[in-house]
Amino acid sequence: MRKYWEMMKSQIKLDTAYTAWYWAGSASVIFRMLIIYAFWHAVFENRTTVGDMSLQAMITYTMLATLLNNYMSGVGSQLANQVRDGSVAIELMRPYNLLDKLVALDLGSKISGTIRETLPMLLIAYLFLGVSAPASWEAVPMFLLSALLGILIGTQLDLIIGIMAFWLDYVWGLRVLGGAITLFFTGALVPITLFPEWLRVLSGFMPFQSMVFVPVSIYTGQLSGLVALQALGVQLAWLVGIIVVMRTVWSFAIRKVTIFGG
């Protein structure tokens, strides 16, 4: 365990090495938040509700969803690159589990991302963009737990796409497709409650809404009490299921490793 902890710390150190990169990332998130803010203000110009959500509920939802969606990509691309250029070979010579290492690195960068990006943004969102406070006090711990589960699900899905590089060599196309699908079905773009009935049912059978929609809805109070607990259970089940799938795929991938270069 100790070594993975140290890896996570090293990733945080590494993140502090690139300050320009960090500011560029923050700027793009602020920009996105402003666009969404303007967009929903325009939509609500001549009406007071969309679906059954007021402007303030919508702004709160979309801002949090945008911030949370930021966490959904991760080390999958790092793994895919390592597979493609063959440097995964060196990783496999080390006495650790590469997947665990990648998850540790991912957590590291997400922790530093939270401190440097999400928290300041959240402050801006509260002060200037009219984001409301959590629906209730008990929603806070539930939201945090749910967000953590959602982020972990996102990380694992990202890793699965990365592992696909063992078969496909180049997974850029798959990533773009995956990105588009998740952006939509996670509810990061619009709340799933606004989807037409059949699409809502469909996304109920997919893990994506556990990533963004569930935690944010717990925050806004759309999911509360027993329903919220149930949603947490579903998240946990998805997480466990996806981890099992990923480890299985991984063990196949490892057996298939063929690294060229002499």
Place this chain on the structure above:
Amino acid sequence: MIEVKNLSKHYRLTEKSPGLSGAFKSLFAPKRVTKKAVDDIGFQIESGEMVGYIGANGAGKSTTIKMLCGILTPTTGEILVDGIVPYKERNRNAKNIGAVFGQRSQLFWDIAVRESYDLLKHIYDIPEDEYRKTLQMFTEVLELEPLLGTPVRQLSLGQKMRCELAAAFLHNPGIVYLDEPTIGLDVAVKSRIRQFIKEMNRMRGTTVILTTHDMQDIEEICSRIIIIDAGKVLYDGSLQSIKDRYGDKRVIHFELELEEEFQLPPDLAGKAEWTPGETGTVSVAFSNHVITAADVISEMLRKYRIRDLTISDSKIETIVQDIYCRGI
């Protein structure tokens, strides 16, 4: 320490026909070919040996090393490294080996070298006092002191390679694989690296498997060499015996003014062989036991006008070159 029996590794490659149409064709009906990267090889390496594993580019060296490391699963055959089957127990094997790949960095690119070493300490569970002692010694021998605080990406190639080498030996592994550790380095750094490797072997009895294209590395470090070509072992034995066996072979390269096609002077027939080089040049190979260099030259002078000549002596370099080109 290392036992390899009937080891083979075959790759399945997709062969692409040339051009755009070929690219599309292979998209729908890929043509598969099997490449035998390693083809039924076997050898045994004892603890503390320093073995040069050499062969031309693409001979199968790196593939063998990767199988020994447990990164690649062999198609057929057996490997046993210190009692462990590497591809089955990759993690256990990994604790006992170190490696340097000259073409790839294994230090962490963006953080200071010292931080990389600290991380390795945790990864390999090196006890703190042992770690500090080892690092201090490496710092002295390899002169790492000014480099420790620098991120790897800012190091020169020679500095980087010294750091890589220290990383490979840091956890005191029983076996170290060095895959072209001196590639692209200047003479001074090369010599320091060779000294370090020999020192490690002497002090800790580390088994070293070295692949390189620099025969000076081999001559200074290894007592035994294994030559492979096209996936097969061509030679396995001591450096001295290959010198004894082939060391009497000499080659003289002639630059001639030819008016007609070259023919070996009649007195040399049966005593020497010749191969054509670039236009107007001819290489004559012979054995010291059969005929002297002076005789070869005088026979050639009698028949041809010689513009220039060079004599290759029997360094391991030329021996190996000869084996690559003509076989054993």
